[in-house]
């Protein structure tokens with residue numbers, strides 16, 4: 001007798017890159033990156049300044065087109081099927097994407113409306129990020145760390161399935177780093193989030209990732225599970 005089909009279709013991979021190339025003018029900024037990250041997995045991006053980490057995150061966010069090769073997130077081809085992942089991907093950029101003249105709360109309400117997220121999430125996230133007392137401050141009047149917390153809260157609206165995080169804990173004091181780290185870690189409801197995290201802390205990357213991509217001058221210098229990576233390989237990435 002034929003085996004019964006699975007009750008639910010397996011989840012599409014969180015991220016699939018196939019020969020991804022991105023040029024800036026004549027320069028190759030990403031050179032032939034191929035990888036697959038299962039849904040619910042965490043990919044850590046490491047590499048020296050200018051290696052291409054932020055550029056890769058921008059491609060995954062649908063903000064830059066691949067020059068060649070393929071990029072799929074949550075099972076959808078970018079940029080062609082970008083509409084299918086709208087509101088399902090949270091991108092915390094290096095430079096916070098906030099309106100500086102609007103207050104913290106106004107920024108979050110505006111983003112919640114755009115994403116059609118329940119407005120109740122704004123208060124939940126203000127509390128979870130310790131921003132309640134600053135909710136009526138314009139973003140322009142916030143310190144860098146508080147701005148980063150606001151940007152993180154905005155990223156989490158609509159409970160995204162895929163988080164793209166560019167140095168998410170930069171500028172945060174230790175308490176805020178722990179608080180935000182926990183928020184960006186777990187998925188409050190349902191299955192775990194898929195995450196791609198760029199950073200400069202190899203120890204943290206090895207501790208939290210399922211897969212590590214080391215980029216050097218846009219090329220894949222390292223692609224392995226943390227347990228298979230040696231100190232020497234990490235060292236070579238930065239030489």
Ligand SMILES: Nc1ncnc2c1ncn2[C@@H]1O[C@H](COP(=O)(O)OP(=O)(O)OP(=O)(O)O)[C@@H](O)[C@H]1O
Pocket residue numbers: 024029047048049050051052053054055056
């Ligand atoms: N807007 C731009 N125009 C032209 N070149 C750019 C632009 N943004 C980035 N680059 C170039 O693309 C390359 C990759 O930059 P990217 O910001 O992706 O690196 P990164 O690994 O994120 O660096 P960092 O660790 O410093 O944040 C660099 O050589 C950079 O100079």
